[in-house]
Amino acid sequence: MSAFKGKVAIITGSSRGIGKSIALKLAKEGFHIILNGRNQDRLDKAKLEIEKVNLNVCCFCCDVSDEEESKKLIDFAITQYGRLDILINNVGVSNRGTILESKPEVYKRVFESNFFGSVYPTIFALPDIKKQKGSIVFISSVAGIRGLPSLGAYCSSKMAIRAIAESIRIEEHDSGIHVGLIYVGRTEIEHNKESIASDGATVVLEDRSSKFIQSTAYVANKVFLNIKRRKFVSTLSNIGKINLILQSRFPMLVEKIIIRSSKKFKNGLK
Numbered sequence: 001m002s003a004f005k006g007k008v009a010i011i012t013g014s015s016r017g018i019g020k021s022i023a024l025k026l027a028k029e030g031f032h033i034i035l036n037g038r039n040q041d042r043l044d045k046a047k048l049e050i051e052k053v054n055l056n057v058c059c060f061c062c063d064v065s066d067e068e069e070s071k072k073l074i075d076f077a078i079t080q081y082g083r084l085d086i087l088i089n090n091v092g093v094s095n096r097g098t099i100l101e102s103k104p105e106v107y108k109r110v111f112e113s114n115f116f117g118s119v120y121p122t123i124f125a126l127p128d129i130k131k132q133k134g135s136i137v138f139i140s141s142v143a144g145i146r147g148l149p150s151l152g153a154y155c156s157s158k159m160a161i162r163a164i165a166e167s168i169r170i171e172e173h174d175s176g177i178h179v180g181l182i183y184v185g186r187t188e189i190e191h192n193k194e195s196i197a198s199d200g201a202t203v204v205l206e207d208r209s210s211k212f213i214q215s216t217a218y219v220a221n222k223v224f225l226n227i228k229r230r231k232f233v234s235t236l237s238n239i240g241k242i243n244l245i246l247q248s249r250f251p252m253l254v255e256k257i258i259i260r261s262s263k264k265f266k267n268g269l270k
């Protein structure tokens with residue numbers, strides 16, 4: 001029997017993409033799952049997929065960038081299952097555009113989603129997770145290691161998440177909880193994934209296909225291993241691993257490399 005059978009996991013932003021794959025992986029491992037997203041239809045479809053491997057799955061439709069709604073999400077888990085073991089802060093949106101091009105509201109929206117959308121659920125979940133000596137996992141990005149051109153809002157929101165993760169690890173050192181931080185590399189996306197353009201408009205990203213793109217199932221498996229092994233940082237791509245080492249030792253070299261490849265990089269953002 002799996003050591004995780006009957007444990008309860010909330011995965012924010014799990015109606016599609018990486019979040020849905022994490023939910024599926026944890027469901028296979030025996031967790032009771034709470035899916036979250038802002039669109040009920042999308043959530044219902046994801047629930048049907050996950051029920052094929054584990055019937056203990058339910059949805060809570062809410063916007064985690066709203067404090068009250070985040071509280072209701074955590075309360076729902078406790079009412080439904082009486083406990084909470086794992087919170088995966090997966091919600092995140094990216095932006096496109098340099099600081100000169102971008103309207104201030106782009107920064108506000110990215111931080112509301114990526115930073116506050118992780119901090120609010122964490123604040124409300126922490127007391128229950130402490131009772132179970134469970135895990136809080138933050139889904140970051142290799143773009144959270146080093147500021148990148150045209151991605152300033154996204155990079156800074158993901159860096160802020162690292163700081164929160166580090167603070168909680170120290171504050172909760174004696175409580176026995178696990179805090180994980182996942183630097184995800186470029187990953188396959190579900191059709192119609194959205195980003196925020198410099199003028200604040202919502203843009204739909206092009207589907208990706210390249211041998212360098214990770215599958216969402218690969219990311220989900222690594223997130224599960226992070227929880228199982230109670231690791232702090234898991235870096236999921238080779239570029240991310242190299243970036244992490246070079247950034248800590250030779251940050252100016254990293255800057256030179258990014259400047260030299262910035263045109264290629266900008267094209268890759270589409």
Ligand SMILES: NC(=O)c1ccc[n+]([C@@H]2O[C@H](COP(=O)([O-])OP(=O)(O)OC[C@H]3O[C@@H](n4cnc5c(N)ncnc54)[C@H](OP(=O)(O)O)[C@@H]3O)[C@@H](O)[C@H]2O)c1
Pocket residue numbers: 012013014015016017018019036037038039042062063064065090091092093094113117139140141142184185186187188189190193194
């Ligand atoms: N895909 C990549 O290449 C990549 C690379 C590095 C890191 N990441 C990180 O991995 C995470 C997931 O990325 P993804 O590509 O799977 O994203 P995605 O396809 O855009 O999925 C985002 C999920 O979050 C939900 N959501 C968005 N905002 C929400 C909010 N405020 N409250 C509740 N639910 C919300 C969406 O559903 P609704 O829209 O219906 O609410 C959807 O289920 C993000 O943190 C992202 O930054 C992704």
